Structure formats: structure tokens, C-alpha cells
Amino acid sequence: MAQVIFRIATRADVPAILDLLTNDEIARSRAGGGSPAATSEEVDAAVWAAFEQIDADPRNELIVADEDGEVVGTCQLTFTPSLSRGGTDRMTIEAVRVRTDRRGRGVGRAMMLWSLGRARERGCRLAQLTTDKRRTDAHRFYSALGFEPSHEGFKMAL
Template sequence: MSELIFRVACRADVPAIVAMLLDDEVAAAREQAQPAERTGEEVDAAYWAGFEAVDADPRNELIVVELDGEPVGTMQLTFIPGLSRRGAERMQIEAVRVRSDLRGEGIGRRMMDWAVHQARERGCRLVQLTTDKRRTAAHRFYASLGFQASHEGMKLSL
């Protein structure tokens, strides 16, 4: 496999990122996007606003992973300061996606290794993530990387 390039996303990446985010039934149902809204230049205005907010926040990084010049993966990294763990900063990893035609090729593992390295470089003392309970394959994947299901997460949709 060619070398993967990791970089901060730019505005031109939004359609490809949205397509990856919607490329499974769990996410597509949650996003309530129509098939025509999933790709191309006419991405829903809410996605553009979300991108602008993440891009402007110094504690957030929307990452694109390229292979041969094409976006093949994405994830959002959020750095959270806190008092627990003696004032340690933690990294939250969200919205990890690999393009469906390349899943199982080791890209996700390389993405997670890269993210953990970024956390260490920044001095974070903890990396955390959440994953939908229906994503049992993702649970096995994260466990294989050393993540432990140590907490029960809860959400309230507004």
C-alpha cells in the first residue's frame, strides 16, 4: 500500500468527509440525510457550518487521510483540558471513518496509531473515544488496539 498522508481538513474536503460519515446504516439513519445530499458540492449547509466551527477551534482538528491523493479516511480529534488526573489534557477521538472499499486494509489501525502518537506528542495523559453499541466490529477493533470499555457513556439528543 502507498504511503498515507495525514493532514488537517480543508473546506474542499467536506463533501468527501460527509460521504464517509454517511457510509453506513447507523450513521445514515442518525444524520437523516437524503442520498442526493450525501456527496458533491451541494452538501447541506449544516455540514458547512459544522466544518467552519471545528476549523476555527484550536482544540479541534478534523483530519483527512489521503492515499494516492484521494481522501480515504477521516477523524476528529478534540483536546480537552480538565482537573481530573492532576490537570491532564485528554484527546477525544470521534467520527473515525475509512472509505468502505478500503476497509480491512489496515488504514484504520494506522489512523489510530497516528492519533495516539499525536496525543503523546501534545502531552495528553488519556485518549478516549465513544462508539455506538451497535458497532460490534468497531468494539473488537478498538479493543485490539488496547482501548478498554471502562465507562458507560450516555447521551441526550436535543
């Protein structure tokens, strides 16, 4: 495996991130079956506005795994202050994706370990994530990293 570095995403990384986020049936079903290349101007504007908001927010980090200049993985880290657990911060890891041709090579594990290191650097005492119930491979992956399925999550489309 070539050297993979983890860094904050730039505007130039957004197309590759969008490709990663829609690279499976579960994700495509959430996006109405479309691909990033086939989005309307309204959706395109919303995506760019979301990137700008994430990029400007010191409590959010959009991360890419960069392998020799190519984006091969991504995740978003959100740092949230909390009154629970003695007032410590927690980190939520979302939108974890590794390019299909790089899976099974340690990129995802390295990205998760790097992300947990970021949480510790920022003083977080808890890392949390959710994953779709249909992603059984992801469940095994997160369990192997030490995450425990401690809560039942709920979502509602608005």
C-alpha cells in the same frame, strides 16, 4: 497499499468526509436517511459553519487519511483540559471512518496510531472515544489497539 498520509482536512475535503460519515445504515439513520448530496440549504449551511468552527478552533483537528490525493478515512480529534487526572489534557476521538473499499488494509489502525501520537505530542495523558453499541467490529478494532471498555456512555438528542 499506496502511501497514506494523515493531515488536517481542508474545505475541499468536506464532501468526501460527508460521504464517509453517511456510508452505513447506522449513520444514515442518525441523519434521517439522507445523503450529503440530498441535503437542504439549511443543513448545508450548518455543515459548512461547523467545518469553519472546527477549522478555527485550536483544540479541534478534523483529520483525513489521504491516499494518493483521495480521502479514504477521517476522524475528529478534540483536546480538552481537565481538572481530573492531575489537570492533564485528554483527547477525544470521534467520527472515525474508513472508506469501505479500504477497510482491512491497515488504514484505520494507522490513522488511530497517528492520532494517539498527536495526543502525546500535545501532552495528553488519556485518549477516549465512544462507539455505537451496534458496531461490534469497531469494538474489536478498538480493543485490539489497547482501548478498554471502561465506561458506559449516555447521549440525549436535543
